[in-house]
Amino acid sequence: MANYQFYRGTTLGTTLQETLDEMISRNQLTEQAASKVLSEFDRSINEALDKRIHKKVHFSGKLNTYRFCDNVWTLILQDYSIKESTPGQHNTGTATPQTSTGAKIKIVACDAKSGQQS
Structure with a gap:
């Protein structure tokens, strides 16, 4: 299954993005690490919705x-x-x-x- 960035626009996704941006601005996280976190979020949310939602x-x-x-x-x-x-x-x-x-x-x-x- 491909991982799409559609769910980054949700409350959870925007909050994660804001937190990562803040951590980057404070030099607590590199942009490369933040990108990896967002990619993992994309993969996880798509997998969870595919496997756990049965309506x-x-x-x-x-x-x-x-x-x-x-x-x-x-x-x-x-x-x-x-x-x-x-x-x-x-x-x-x-x-x-x-x-x-x-x-x-x-x-x-x-x-x-x-x-x-x-």
């Missing part, structure tokens, strides 16, 4: 915009609804799936099996 998500809405560039799909839905469920939940009648709705959502995805961002 299925079904979404619907009005497709406003779609784009396929560099093997990455970007979809923008308006008036969307997202329904999530966990494995084993189907046909059991035990837990109620969570549903979210909203005015607009942007989905960025690609095929993790082909080594692309997921």
Whole structure:
């Protein structure tokens, strides 16, 4: 699986980047070491999401915009609804799936099996 930098934009990723920048400015860490830490973060977060998340998500809405560039799909839905469920939940009648709705959502995805961002 390829390691993408997509998750550096999350709260966790930006906080890590800020901390590394501060350590570099105080000469506590070299830029090369900080780059290695960020690469390990990219690898770890992608692996964790691939191996540990076992939810299925079904979404619907009005497709406003779609784009396929560099093997990455970007979809923008308006008036969307997202329904999530966990494995084993189907046909059991035990837990109620969570549903979210909203005015607009942007989905960025690609095929993790082909080594692309997921």
